[in-house]
Amino acid sequence: MTTKLELAPASAGKRLGAAVLDWLGPFAVLATTFAIGIAGITQTRRNGFIVYDTGLLVLLGSIGLGVTVVYTFVLLGLEAKSGNTIGNQLMGIRSADSDGYAPGAGVVFVRGILTGGLLLLGSIVAVIFSALGLIGLLLWIALPLMFLGVVWAVLVVVSSAWDKNGKLRGWQDKAAKSLVFDVNAGRNPVTTGGIQGPYSFAPMDLPPVQPVASPVPSSQAPGVPHESKVQVPGQTTAAHASPAPAVQPSHDPNQWRPPSAPFAPTSAQAPSGSPSPAPAPAPSPAPPSTVIPQAPVAHAQAPAASPQPVTIAPQDTLAATAHPDDDVERTQMRPGVARAQAVLRIRIDDGQDVQLGGSVLLGRNPAPQPGEFVEQLLPVADPGRSISKTHLHLRVDGDGVWVTDRNSTNGSAVTTPDGLQTRLNPGEASFVRPGSTVHFGDRSFHLGQA
Structure with a gap:
């Protein structure tokens, strides 16, 4: 039609x-x-x-x-x-x-x-x-x-x-x-959204446009198995992505360790047949502390059949060293070091250079749907009317952008830095990394970092 x-x-x-x-x-x-x-x-x-x-x-x-x-x-x-x-x-x-x-x-x-x-x-x-x-x-x-x-x-x-x-x-x-x-030779603006046109000149056989929220990516990187946690008495053990007979100790000198004390399990038993190291002089008395090892690295080798218990620290010490998001297996940050947020910019083919912040609607005359909140409206001049009134939804997430085609007439596509081009499915969000080019209608923009 x-x-x-x-x-x-x-x-x-x-x-x-x-x-x-x-x-x-x-x-x-x-x-x-x-x-x-x-x-x-x-x-x-x-x-x-x-x-x-x-x-x-x-x-x-x-x-x-x-x-x-x-x-x-x-x-x-x-x-x-x-x-x-x-x-x-x-x-x-x-x-x-x-x-x-x-x-x-x-x-x-x-x-x-x-x-x-x-x-x-x-x-x-x-x-x-x-x-x-x-x-x-x-x-x-x-x-x-x-x-x-x-x-x-x-x-x-x-x-x-x-x-x-x-x-x-x-x-x-x-x-x-x-x-x-x-209206016989052209469009009837009175019934199709005025001179600027409707929200989208989508074909009539498409389903009605619904508000699309770009998905929030999991903090777990693709292809990396989920982290495991050492079982602590009184707490529930997190699900393992894949069973492993044993976890080898890490030799990474940059591995984060809790500030309270080096890891020293008090009740870990050496495997049968292994020589026991000589006892070290006892340090000055100190309150017992709990150490939650960082997955997937463990600091003590133990038989796979029975996880070794660790000493439970007092509640105030535990609150000071444990991360509030441990229950969702979120990787802890090094104390005092904040993660740097990437500053993303897009350079449109007409010369506009715009810094992205939060969520953005881009099109010939973008407008949010009822109840939808966006931080930026980015109109793009298009005399040829190849782009729709609200063509794309962009949402900054970490070091990339979720791009959603809002059921546009002429569609959208992404070209990655290695030259691979993929067409965006209407209503589905796709994660685009810096260095890529997004094509919408006859126009395009390049995604980069400031």
Whole structure:
């Protein structure tokens, strides 16, 4: 199913055709009532004066004018709410405000007064002269004024033909700041999100767009088995990713050790048959301390069949040395050393260089969905309209960015530094690392670190 994305200004011919279809009925009513009323005028001579009986003209003219006024209000009210009228519907055009939405009462009123004000004035003058019996003024002023009103209305309607800006606006459009579009040749902005377009020009067979939250990656790196914990009496042992018969001691000099004391299990037994080291002199008395070894490294070799217990330290010492996230197996940081947060920037192909922070919506005119919170809205100029209004959702996470395509029309893709290109699935977040290029529509940006 194809979707019309471009906007097409209504031609002067279609504008005139719609106006004729809209006002042919009221004009016929006015012409008929005034013609019958004028034909029904009688004259009598009283006291040497000729007196004209215009009662029938006043009656019929008032009826015709009243019907026209009611019809005018109904028609203009319909146009104000939808940009549509009887003539617009038949000719395939729609009027709109300067943003492409339904014009509203103010815009329609200005357009109507400028277009048909002279004709309306002529009709009112004709009724007044008829009521006063001023037939001469009726024939020489009111009727010519109504004729000039018709000519003026035609000129105003077709004045867009002389607009140097692509025949986009007529005189009434410039005064009311309105636009008229051909919905048969292009998109109807009133029902598709205005001039900027809808949230996404996604094909109609796609499911409705739902708010997508980029997933939070696990602190465990891909391909690395989950850490194991030494069982401590009174505590639950964490699940092991894969069984191991024994854990070899680490010889890494940079391995973090608790600040309280070196690891020295008091009750660990050496394997059978192994020589026992000579006892060392006892240090000065100190409160017993608990040491929780860092997985996957252990500091004592023990048989796999039975994990060795360790001494439990006092509660205050344990609180000072244990990390509050030990229960979720989060790797502890070296005391006093904060992890440096990567500063990520994107360089768009139009020259924009933007530092990312938190979550970002990127597109031609990005806007969050109801209830959605984002920290940055990043509009990208796109005269060719190859990108959607809200095309991408970016969320900074550590040293990379989660990128989600928001069901855009022309899609998105990622090219990694080694040249591998992958198309993004709509609504699914993909993790992009610095050095990669993200393509969206005909545009692209490069992700780097500051």
